[in-house]
Amino acid sequence: MTGLSFDVSHLLAGALVLVSFMLLYQTRLYALLNVFALQAVVLSLSVAWQAYVQGAAHLYVTAAIAFAFKAIIIPVALHRIIARLGIHRDVENVVGIGPTMLAGLALVALSVVVMLRVASEADALAREDLAFALSVVLLGMLMMVVRRNAVSMVVGFMSLENGLILAAAGAKGMPLVVEIAVAFSVLVALTVIGVFLFRISERFETVDARALDQFQGDRL
Amino acid sequence: MSALVLLLGGDAALLALSLAAIAAARSRNGGVFIYAAACAIGSVLLVGGAYHLLGRHAPEELALPIGLPWIGAHFRLDALSAFFVIVVDLGATAASLYGIGYGRHERDPARVLPFYPAFLAGMNLVLLANDAYSFLVSWEFMSLASWALVMAHHRDSDNRRAGYVYIVMASFGAIALLLAFGLLASPAGTYVFPAEAYNFGAMRANAATPGLAGLVLALTLVGAGSKAGLAPLHVWLPLAHPAAPSHVSALMSGAMTKVAVYAFVRIAFDLLGPPAWWWSLVVLALGGITAVMGVLYALMQHDLKRLLAYHTVENIGIIFIGLGLALAFKAFDMPSAAALALTAGLLHVFNHSVFKSLLFFGAGAALTSTGERDMEHLGGLIRLMPLTAFTFLVGSVAISALPPFNGFVSEWLTFQAILLSPQLPSWGLKLLVPAVGALLALSAALAAACFVKAFGITFLGRARTEAAKRATEADRFSLAAMFAFATLCLIAGVLPGLFIDALAPVVRSLVGARMPVQMGIDWLSIVPIAESRSSYNGLLVFLFIVASASLGAAAIHRLASDAVRRAPAWDCGFPEPSPATQYTATSFAEPIRRVFGGFAFGARAEVDMPAPGDMRPARIKVVMNDLVWETIYLPVVAAVTYLSTRLNRLQFLTIRQYLSVVLAALVALLLVLAAWP
Amino acid sequence: MTDLAVNLVFQLLQMLLVVGLAPLLTGLVRKAKARLLRREGPPLLQPYRDLARLARKEAVVAEGASWLFRVAPYVVLAATWVAAALIPTFATGLLFSWSADLIAIIALLGAARFFLALAGLDVGTSFGGLGASREAMFATLAEPAMIVIVFSLALIAGSTQLSTVAAFMASSAVGLRVTLGMALIALIIVALAENGRIPVDNPATHLELTMVHEAMILEYSGRHLAVIELASMLKLLLYISLIVCVFAPWGLAIADAGVGDRLFGAVVYVVKLGVAGLMLATFETSIAKMRVFRVPDFLGAALMLGFLGALLLFVSRTLK
């Protein structure tokens, strides 16, 4: 592991965390999708670089899948869904931007501290890579928590899965099976979400998660 | 064929009978067959128990492969369980005999017949169980069967509420016992113990450390005490017992509470090894308070069956006073005094099961013939139901501890035991025992007043409602059961020596000593400790009374006149005094409520006297609140409702909030990991 | 065999003596009260004539009354008579005295009260209920007080057998004790309450507001009334001979003493009865009747005194 390859993967992983922060920052729905596409691109670059460094061919396939699905197909599909549903108004945050950013920082700090406990004789890259993956996962969850709109909640879930792919890629020698499975789940998730969105919008004319809540069966 | 095998066979037969009853309930006189069979099996079990106890046989043990996987189910028949088998099955036989006649009035027998034999089997199995698991299974099975019987008339919401309170208290008691057995099973310190530790034999062997033993006793008091009806845990008893059909109430009051006393005696005297002296303080205090509170509440009731149920609470208090004294004497190893106190307690167990069942039978007969349970709607039943009235009178005199009946004998023995207490060295007991003696005397006097009211208002005077006028005499079988128990009360009162000697093996197995042999003493009198100290001869007192009464009557009839003329009673000259002017249950108890009501249940009488000239009728409203219910149970219910309402909001969060909970949990665990040393 | 017969004779003698003296005692008390009120008062033997007159009259029974109403008087008389016969009058240790001790005697009186109250309720008028409920309330305080007094006596004398207690009290070993004083006062209070004497209940009047004992027996007439009157006279004699035999046992013939001692004992007993009767008369004329609901405090005092006495003894257990 030459110094350069370590620095580049380190750079790309850091970029991914940065993009997650940008995702938190967005308020517009369309902007949110664009940033998500950016995140997918950075992810695929990072996976491709891992493939190059580890010389594992299957990682290239994963990078390609990630790029194709997450960078292109899903944003375009979500674009069309939003257009059809006519819900391109802005994304109401439940929590203001300031506190969200602070929470994000705290989560990243926590994941770094937790990772520091891991004894250092494991190679540095794996530890760094995991720290960043953990932060992207936690930021993804944070995004789902602070967003009210069902579409943005799904995007948050997607960015969480990006964190997973980053971690999986970082684990050298993980059998390909897992990669395909991850991709498979992304695909299925998308179809199901789409179906839900249509059905949800059919039913309640709005995608706002709040509209869903008052239909809970066991209301007082 | 050993007695234990006979008893287990009988219990199996009862269980089979309960299955058969499901089918039999549909046929018209299916009930008669079931009750007759139960009566037969009950008498067989009674004979088995008596054979073992009176024959002074050695304890028998038996293990079956069913039950807890590794050790199977163990059963044991020793003197103590034989005595309680006799008590329970005597009640069972009589109740079944009574049920043959009483069962016909049952509206839907399908809900009573299947559970009745199961209830009997449950009670018998508890007495024979020799390991924690089978004990608790039969204990809860007994509660389950009696719950089903209490719910027999489920259409009335009060019965449902009573059933609910009963089953929750029963499972609370069972869990307390489970914890007690958990402590007994684990020898001090070792955590991982083999399943064999649940066997009572093993529990007896490893004596628990004093600290733990105290905790086990407390748990047993809660567990067995709640089923028997000790003071703070008695609230379910007056709700549940009246709700069941009368012969089942008789069994629940007469037999089931005794099974609870058996559980306490088995654990406190047998499994726990040498008692600490302060245990008796707790038991005596609880016994005394239960006795007085039970009878005070009984006095205030005007529902006959609730009055009898509350009165069971009082008698349980008296039994626990006897047991407490026995524990005290055993702690300071005074075996002969302990033997006297324990004999008094156990004799009262027998006496109470006899006369309480008799009274419930009488109440049941009155209830079915008039359809009324409220005493204030009855009155004058003695003319329409003379035989039931006579047996109820015998029961009332016996329960009020008046010579020559059996209630007086056990009360007298308890007083003799109390008089031995100055030899106890501990100060606490020196002060507590006279107080408990005074409480016992007070509860005996209150009991007499309570049963003057119960018998007087229900059977004497004039009929207060049309229903009371329609009363008809009970059927043959009920009367047979009632007369059997009435004569038993007299025999136990007149020849107490027989019963005391029968209890000797039980007492020796528990406290290592027995009372002096009673049968040898001339004139059949009983001398608990020494001739000079005190003696009582039931037979002579009885003959003395009968002789002088008949002598007096004969003399007056022959010498003076024996003419009789009927005339209207004098009621200050009003023509045709309406039955309403008679004293009712509430007015009879009013002076006693005025004296004791203040502290017992915060009784307040609000008198609404209209201004002079105002034609509005005056109103008096007596407000009585059940202090125990309000200070202990309502706060618990309120707390649970409050917490469940607050927590219920968690069910209606948005998805986002649920995710924040998951995130919070994750972050918390990560923080724990980060901070882990 | 012969001493059994002699004992039997003495026992029967005691039973007859007790029945004979009871009306005389009541006559004496009424006569003394009248003299104290500067009235002539009925002759001493008037109670005997009353009983005889009532016994001959026809018994009028209420329409609603059941068989219990007619059986109750005889049961009450029997119970009270047996209790009275068990208390040593002129000698201790008689034949039947071993068959029941002090607690049994109290229980017998309880039985008598139980049946009397039932008879009151049986008639079906409000008077019977009135008397029965008040009697029940008094009993719930009087009986525990009696039991607690029995505790203290039994602790001092080491037995609840009345003959042993009397013999112990007669011997010099008893010594003066504050507990005995308390027990005496408590016993007197309970005796007054049980017999329905002045401070608790007025035996002479039928005023609804005040009567307790009289209310229960309002419906009785003829021979039943005679029997019940005799029973209440017996009860008065019982209580006085109980107080006398425990607290003033001098002259009592201790167990199997000669006939001479027993004769002397009988004479001394009759004198003691007379003195007690006079003291009762003077006490009754010197005090007015309490309101019904002051009686619980009055009896409560007796209970507390008895309990205090027993407590003191329990605590200062230096006797043995």
Add this chain to the structure above:
Amino acid sequence: MSGLPFDGVAAILILPAATAALLALLPGYRLSAAINVASSLATFVAAISFLFSKPASSDYFLVDDLNIVFVVLNTFVAFTSSVFSASYIAHELEIGRLTRRHLRFYHAMYQTLLFAMNLALLANNIGLMWVAIEMATLTTVAMVGIYRTPEAIEAAWKYFILGSVGIALALFGTILVYMAARPVMGEGIDGMVWTKLIVRVGEFEPALLNLAFVFLMLGYGTKVGLAPLHAWLPDAHAEGPTPISAVLSGLLLNVALYAVLRFKLLLDANANAIAPGPLMATLGIVSLIFAAFMLYRRRDIKRLFAFSSIEHMGIIVFAFGMGGPLANFAGLLHMTMHSLTKSAIFFTVGHIAQAKGTQKIADIRGLTVSHPALGWGLVVGVFAIAGLPPMGIFTSEFLVVSSTFARQPWLALLLVFGLLLAFGALVLRLQGMAFGEPSPGDRRSTASSLPIAAHLGLVLAAGLYLPPPLVAWFQHVAAMLR
């Protein structure tokens, strides 16, 4: 996937997969229901064959004593649920809540779910296990939403979001386990094979293992329905068709619990990693007491028993958390009994909902009068689940409480407090439903009560007599769980 021995394992997997494909095509309802039952029966028979001849485990499939318990139990309850669903669905079809097109989808999904669960139970590769559980979640999400009512949509959506987040965390945990294994086991598939991991886990990096266990516990804990993560469970149970509630409650929770146990074994084997016991015990107690309180306020009968499932899963996780021979044995026994009893209760509830036409507890009264068989079935079921003898659950509660009381008295008091609370709530609701004047709306319920009788019979038998071979087998597994 080389070296696939054509024996029990294959049968268990291929049968449901093939049937799922077949049922997806078959239009006829009656035929597909029969095939569904037949295939479940066949799978169950295959599972029974494990008892006699235990096939060798390979890199991808593992059969040892622990997962035989789960497989046999799962296939049996799946079989009885399919019998129940055959009659239940027939009724749903009549009243028009489901169309024919839905039924093809429903049966296909049912068999896919069985396939996924069997795969998860037999998977030796922890990645494969994750995929199988993910597939099971997605199929149940689809089936919960099958009725298309607003509540069903909301329940399915909530189930999907929370389920996916849970599964994502579990995947992250799996990756961490691989990362911890890589320096010791080298790269490639060996790092994912459980049988190889358990041998060398002692040398793994403890901090990484702890982190992995946290993620796995939260991930699979969501699927087990433990307290803070339980939100999806009550709505998913209430809004889905009843056979699915029974399958969810009886089987899917056990599969997730199996996954947690597998990773608990890994943690226990590594000396200097933190002990998993206390974390599991805490989560168990929290869910027990939380669910007990929530039972009091439930208005819907299926949600009531859903929370009862959370409560019992809490007890089971607590038992396994405490460890020791008695507690582990009790945990296994409790899980078996809970699956049988809870599915029997859901069958009864299904009939009741159809008979009374409502799931509102307030509108269901007097069952023992209007429908005696259903009423008394519910009474026996509720008393079994409330832990009253002579039913089997009392045996396991007896062992757990008395063995815990000797070690940590305060913990046992909390446990007992939770049990009593839950008992009070369950009986309160039971008395309202089973007794009193019958409420109007008495449609006849035609469904077969055979499965109910079978399950409750088994539970009653287990309460009275546990056959020695079964006891020995459970005891051996308990020893394995340490």
